[in-house]
Amino acid sequence: MTKAFSKTPPPPYYIVAFSSRKTEGDNGYAEMAKAMEELALQQPGCLGAESARGDDGFGITNSFWKDEESMKVWKANVDHKLAQKLGREIFYSHYVIRVAKVERDYSFEKADI
Amino acid sequence: MTKAFSKTPPPPYYIVAFSSRKTEGDNGYAEMAKAMEELALQQPGCLGAESARGDDGFGITNSFWKDEESMKVWKANVDHKLAQKLGREIFYSHYVIRVAKVERDYSFEKADI
Numbered sequence: 330m331t332k333a334f335s336k337t338p339p340p341p342y343y344i345v346a347f348s349s350r351k352t353e354g355d356n357g358y359a360e361m362a363k364a365m366e367e368l369a370l371q372q373p374g375c376l377g378a379e380s381a382r383g384d385d386g387f388g389i390t391n392s393f394w395k396d397e398e399s400m401k402v403w404k405a406n407v408d409h410k411l412a413q414k415l416g417r418e419i420f421y422s423h424y425v426i427r428v429a430k431v432e433r434d435y436s437f438e439k440a441d442i
Numbered sequence: 443m444t445k446a447f448s449k450t451p452p453p454p455y456y457i458v459a460f461s462s463r464k465t466e467g468d469n470g471y472a473e474m475a476k477a478m479e480e481l482a483l484q485q486p487g488c489l490g491a492e493s494a495r496g497d498d499g500f501g502i503t504n505s506f507w508k509d510e511e512s513m514k515v516w517k518a519n520v521d522h523k524l525a526q527k528l529g530r531e532i533f534y535s536h537y538v539i540r541v542a543k544v545e546r547d548y549s550f551e552k553a554d555i
Contacts, residue, residue: 333500334461334538344459344542346504348447348492352552379461381494381502387446389494389502391459391540417550425447425549427504429457429542436538437530439465 335377335393340431342376343394349416349424351386358420365412366390372406374399393431400428448490448506453544455489456507462529462537464499471533478525479503485519487512506544513541 351358369375374395382388394400403409416424464471482488487508495501507513516522529537 334463334536337540340540344457344540346457346459348494348504350447379500379502381461381496381500383494383496387492387494389492389504391461391502391504417552421550421552423447423549423551425547427450427453427457427544427547429544431540431542434538434540437534437536439530439535 333379335379337376337393337431337434340433342431343396343400344429344431345392345394345400346427346429347390347392347424348426349388349390349421351382351388352420352422353386356419361412361415361420365409368406368408369403372399372403375403446492447549448492450489450506450544450547453546455544456509456513457542457544458505458507458513459540459542460503460505460537461539462501462503462534464495464501465533465535466499469532474525474528474533478522481519481521482516485512485516488516 366378366380369378369392376393376395378390378392380388380390394403479491479493482491482505489506489508491503491505493501493503507516
């Protein structure tokens with residue numbers, strides 16, 4: 330999974346905030362997640378994705394999108410549809426997806442010393 | 443840190459998506475983060491918070507807020523201001539904050555079997 334910050338453009342753009350709790354064991358999850366992230370980043374209108382998951386199995390992936398159309402196309406992508414199905418059947422015990430329009434952002438980066 | 447899902451109300455509401463990379467070592471971070479989360483959850487208009495951080499130090503906290511006013515009051519909270527300062531000076535090498543208005547959400551929870 331991407332562990333770096335996404336270089337998103339100035340707002341407005343969209344965020345899809347995906348919180349999830351994994352079931353126990355990998356069961357092919359790491360491979361699927363990597364493939365889906367790579368595929369998402371290839372979609373027109375995908376502006377990046379940031380992910381974190383702790384040892385307790387609770388994780389958050391925030392992905393960034395240009396507009397409603399690009400999110401809609403990704404949601405309906407055939408390979409992604411299969412991953413969604415596997416997510417519900419195997420990988421996740423619980424997830425919540427929130428779609429939100431980014432209005433502003435700000436950041437901090439420590440200067441190299 | 444909260445490792446559970448927040449019971450957010452039907453949209454619209456706001457999400458503050460906070461992505462960060464920690465500096466090495468704890469340096470009092472765990473204690474500060476716990477205190478800030480508890481304080482945030484006590485704020486009027488705070489609807490919850492979800493957090494995940496991986497072993498590589500990259501983490502995401504998504505917090506949920508009723509409206510612009512509640513986010514503004516929290517941002518200006520005196521104890522939170524101090525935590526922000528310590529965050530820049532000690533705890534974080536890089537962070538990005540995105541403020542977004544949630545338009546829709548959906549969820550999945552596996553039935554107990």
